[in-house]
Amino acid sequence: MPRLARLRALLAITAATAVLAGCTGEVVLTADPPTDVTIGAATQDPPEGVTVLEGDGATALAIAASEAYFASAEIVVITPPEADAQLRAASVATTLGLPVLVTGEEGTADAVATELERLGTRTVLVTGGATLPELAPDRPFLRAVPAPDDLDGLQVVIGRDLAGEVVVQAGGEVAALASAQEPFDWLLVPPSDSPAASSDSAEPTEEATRNLADLPGLPPFRAPERLTTNALVSDGGDGQIAAVGTARAAGAGVVVTTDLASDPNAIATLFGLGADRIVGVGDVGDPQTFAYRARVAATGVDLPGGGQELLDGKVYVGLRGAPGAPELGSLGEQDASATLERLRSLAGSAGGGSSRVVPTAVLLTTVASATPGSDGSYSGKRTLADVEGFVDAARDAGVSVLLTFQPGRQSMVEQVALYDEVLARPNVGVALEPGWRLQPGEVPGSQAGVVAADEVNAVVEHLAALTDAQALPPKMLLVRLATDGTVSDPQNIDASRPQVGVVLEVDGGGVTPPAETEAAPEDPAAPAPVVVTSSEIWARATALPWNGPWGWAQGSTEVTASELFALSPSPVVVTYP
Template identity: 65%
Template sequence: MVNSVIVGDSGGMAGRQLREPRGPRAARRGPRAWCLLLVALLLTACTGAVDLEADPATEVAIGAATQAPADEAVLIEGSTPATLALGASRTYFARAGIVVIAPSGDDAAQLRAASIAMVLGLPTLVMGEEGTQDAVVAELERLGTHTVLVLAGADVPELSPDLPFLRAVPAPEDPAALQVVIGRDIAGEVPVPAGTEVAALASAQPPFDWLLTAAGTEASDPTSDASPTDLADLPGLPPFRTPVRLTNNALVSDGGAGQVAALGTARAAGASVVITSDLREDSAAIAALFGIAPTHVVGIGAFGDPQEFSYRARVAATGVELPGGGQSLLDGKVYVGLRGSAGAPELGSLGEQGVEETMDRLLALGSTTASSSTVVPTAMLLTTVASATPGTDGSYSGKRTVEDLLPFVEAARDSGVSVLLTFQPGRQSMLEQVELYDELLRFPNVGVALEPGWRLAPGEVPGTQSGVVAADEINAVVERLATLTTEAALPPKMLAVRLATTSTVSNPQDIDATRPQVQVVLEVNGGAVTAPVEEAAPLPDGTLPPAAPVVTAADIWAQATAVPWGSGEGLGWWGWAQGPVQVSTPELFGLDPSPVLVVYP
């Protein structure tokens, strides 16, 4: 099972209330201010009114400026705390006069730095990691940083000689002293057990006034280490306003190591965090993203390449799930169903009853299938049917209209049934026919099944020849489905290709099975399975005829799967089309590899 951790309420976490000091100015105001006022009053009483020089104005600037990620979905690349922190800073902040600096190799310090950054609304960078010092300096220069809050053990970066002096302010370990230095109240400390740092950062809630500390570190007593005089002597950050934090932004993390500083930066900027190892299968993560309604999603961790993550993130944010749950087509699922056309019993079992009764039959069929995987009831719906007559368009292929098929597709969607629009294209290209049904393909539960054996060349007539197609014609449909699915942010589509023989596709190794938006399934025709003859009639001479060879499902399966079909990860996906002699379910699921699609005629 895939678990997810989403943004939650941390208001119940226990900690000490520390709100006595209220920043450096509160610590430093004392009798001196009252003495100056008294002297001024005495001067006025003795000599009359005098003009006193005004105190110099103190400009309270915004400490940082957040920015929305550059694209709708962004994957932060990197694997170490410093590189990930740099990626988060570049993604979420346009400038930052003040930056929190944490040391490399110190998980506790990085957690503390991330927590402080969340309180202040500032980015966190990690200093000291080999090979990243120049990149950290370049990021500080891009941000226009003039002050760094440095945790113990971290080096202070040196900027270019022609840039302004970088002021370094130590971050005290004592919470009361830290309040004075940062000019913000801290409600208390929350101990975080090792291994749960990412979850703790994800579940923290505004106003982020609890300080997250590594469990096992000794908590400081705010009254024992520093007297009021000591607090008054502490160097503090320049006065600044917390930046406007982003809304409707999400960061998806796989919870991997080294992400703490980066997540602190993301949360400081206003992003919500969802933790999951697989966006495709994790229904809780999908629901969490949908609830956030993000305009931008950022990924950090092992989520494939940036383009694949962008697609997965956009789809997950819709909250739409496939039949059987999640947004993954095949992992942990097997599709079992019927073939035919609604209202046409002569074309198969799918049309032997009304639409509502068909849904009930499909659901019952799925519930009785012996498989350890989630069984998804499936309708292989004949959408175009090869014909012996050319028809009005000369295609030798009759077509059901979108309006005619729409009630069936809607009923299937409402019942949790998967639909494969099935095409027998005659003399038309498969792409020409598939494009006619874009409206139906926008339903998340609808995919495509191609029957290349009914794809004929000019001059050929269905029923007299068996069609043979090249992989590029199938790939044109793959491209169309990938484009449609990406543009509409739909979950991936199944594309089943039915093989009348192993030569139905002339160059099978060129089938494109690399797209995350389309899962290609090769469907083996089980019609060649023959039952053993129990008792043959003797010949006129009294002898028995030679026994006809018995063709088993294992024979057909082994022959088909031995062919080097397809390229990429889709290579191992196969389906089985039951023939007149039907193979038992236990026998089918005992094949190697086990079929992911089983269709009854």
């Protein structure tokens, strides 16, 4: 027989004995007033989409969680603000399906009272000696039921069987609540509150039973219908314990992470929950960025190289060109299947220190032309079908693709928008070659293009909108600098969008070939050969007013991977012609 059933049986015998003993002058125990069995609380879905709980401190966050997840609650659990007290209260609340509020923080009593009034609360389960707030004079009487610290007493008061206690170390409270599984019948306790539990077979003593018989209990109630397709994302802070307990009580799954975009376990958990309503609590970043990252994480889609973080811990190594066009670069020197295999081999041998190396196809999608073409843009365009076929094969092979644009007289964003259907793939980003962006009257090969940051930013804005609207992982925007002045004001490029990772690529074509230096004439009167090293080119380029990441485009003189990754800052993209 379960422990609580045995306790109830003995309590019934004890109560009957007390009644019979009334004629001898002993106190007659009376039962709690009979009431109808009602639902203890009514849950509600938080706002659709992604929201963030606002508030500073445990009390404010607990109230915010209650407002988000509960429409009403005739019974509420209250707790002091200390982490160990919050843990016990949140554990009990999760078991019962009730909200938990925090009392005792300075200046918060009125806010707690207001929330109790909104919920229509009539009974509070007081844990840890929490203080009771004063309600408005016109409110009905608020019945306070103390929650015993011992397991047997707690079971009698709440009217539920508990399987036992689970000790939770300090700092792990939120994670323990997040991992709790239905039917939530284990009580989570801090180490200091975990005396050795008696075995389930031990019979309660008569003295313990008499004490238990004196305990007031909660009115009979049914647990609420718990929510589905709801998730709460927490950074695990101890001020959130009560709020997390309320979310679990309502039925929300909880994901604990300090960086959602780079945490594969958190992404997998959020995806598994199938949540269409996500709430953030704690240090989850600004609300707009969190909303984007949470929606992306809920898709479970990975970027090439793993995870949903574009640049953190990754180096992209690739070939440039176009399939079927060997004259445009090494990407087209073999068929598509052989190209993808060559890319994987190149990435495997490139190194990059401890970074994950991502094979990358820098796919020439539009190519500057000496003739205007039918649209007068002086830029030839690959068909969508041609690009899609290569992109899909690359996705299956784990290869990243950068659609590369030489826009001629057409604006860069106008060209990029032509390929939105392809850009909807998560493995596709964009590379711009503004050196081929020409003004009216100019033709490719006769002038070098120069653009302002505004034109690059138009592409940033377009990619950000596309990516955000479709909940896609962030996209790379690689901007190749043919000269130091290719972008007239690089400091004004917008690198603030979480949906777009902007990288400036340095042209390494000016590195002096070692053979040329060795073949220098020995005539003392001849001028000394000019030696240009990769570090000199890198230092000059990275002195530009740009604080973002950098890439390196190999020239005819190839710089070794070890030399490149020794540069400071180390390049995050390396492309081969």
